Amino acid sequence: MVNIPVLTVEKLNKRFFLHEQETFIPSCDDVNLTVNNKEMTALVGPTGCGKSSVLKCIYRTYLPRGGRILYHAEDGHTTDLAQASDHRILELRKRGIGFVTQFLHCLPRKATLDVVGEPLLVRGEKKAAARDAAADILRLLNVPERLWHVPPATFSGGEKQRVNLARGLISRPRLLLLDEPTASLDPATTERVIELLSAIKAKGVAMLAVFHHPELVRRLADRVVELTPQGAEFQETEEKIQ
Ligand SMILES: Nc1ncnc2c1ncn2[C@@H]1O[C@H](COP(=O)(O)OP(=O)(O)OP(=O)(O)O)[C@@H](O)[C@H]1O
Ligand SMILES: [Mg+2]
Incomplete structure (x- = not known):
């Protein structure tokens, strides 16, 4: 079966x-x-080049200034996330x-189990x-059981x-956005996360992930998109337009 597009971003x-x-x-x-x-697209580039901003525009934490963010639903319906209603x-x-x-x-006093289970509650599942x-x-994911009933505020990185x-993984979304998901993990846990992401990908989830480590890109990504730094040149052009 040919892999079908779940997200197309144009001139964001x-x-x-x-x-x-x-x-x-x-x-x-x-x-x-x-x-x-069933694919992962990796977003790479130097620090400050806009990787997190792209993910936040897609999730609409940020409202984009221009471009299209087309989300293709299973029923064939397409939504432009840059224009869609809240x-x-x-x-x-x-x-x-x-x-x-x-x-x-997350909220400071919520137990880890509830922080993790929240996306399912929002969807109407029982506590x-x-x-x-x-x-x-x-x-x-190797999180020790002694931590499950404690709020994650004081946890290590x-x-x-x-x-x-x-x-992020609990509700198995169709499109999963990941911002440096293994940045502060030890090698054994990183390995677990790689296995988990590969398994999720094989189940049909589309993933867009930011990685700094080329090894992770090589092992997980099917496509790589490189962002170029946003420099003075761009700012100059912008100022001329004003
Ligand atoms: N809320 C904001 N307000 C003002 N500037 C912002 C905001 N969010 C991002 N920026 C700016 O946009 C640029 C891109 O930031 P972004 O966080 O997307 O970079 P990044 O590629 O994810 O960097 P890193 O690899 O360090 O995580 C930076 O210059 C940053 O200062
Ligand atoms: Mg970032």
């Missing part, structure tokens, strides 16, 4: 206006990419699109079932990252 552009300095910060420009089901975006976040962010953001599924995935991954 984002910049920020800093009011105090009255200046524009370019964030990403002219980004084009495709993510197919309601449609929330609907897609519930079932279609998952995001493992670069840093874990006990969500906790069982959370326990399964935490076990798979690697522990937090695994909780974040578990939370």
Whole structure:
């Protein structure tokens, strides 16, 4: 079977206006990419070139300035995530699109099991079932059981990252966005994550992932998109337009 596109990004552009300095910060420009089901597209490039911003535009944490972000649903319907209503975006976040962010953001007093199970609760599943599924995935990612009932706020970087991954993987979205998912993991846990991501990919999930490590790109990615740094040249052109 031919792999079908789940996401097509065309000429994506984002910049920020800093009011105090009255200046524009370019964030990403002219980004084009495709993510197919059963495939991983890797987003690479130097620090600050806009990799996280691209993922945030797709998840609509950031509202893009220009370009199209076409999400192709299973029923053949296409939504431009750059234009869609907030309601449609929330609907897609519930079932279609998952995001493992670069840093874990969660409520300070929530137990790890509930942080991880939350995407299932939002989808209407029962609390006990969500906790069982959370326990399964935490076990798979080597998160010690003594941490399951404690809030992840005080966890080490690697522990937090695994909780974040578990939370992103639990609901098996059609499109999974991953921002440096193995950045603070030891080699054994990185290996587990690689196996897990390969298994999820084989099940049909489309993935767009940011990696700094070329070895991970080589082992996991089917396509590579390289972003170029956003420099003074771009800013100059922008200023001329104003
Ligand atoms: N919320 C924001 N407000 C202002 N500027 C921002 C914001 N988010 C990102 N930027 C700017 O956009 C540019 C791209 O940032 P981004 O975080 O996307 O880079 P990155 O490629 O993910 O970097 P890294 O590899 O360090 O994670 C940077 O210059 C950054 O300062
Ligand atoms: Mg980043």
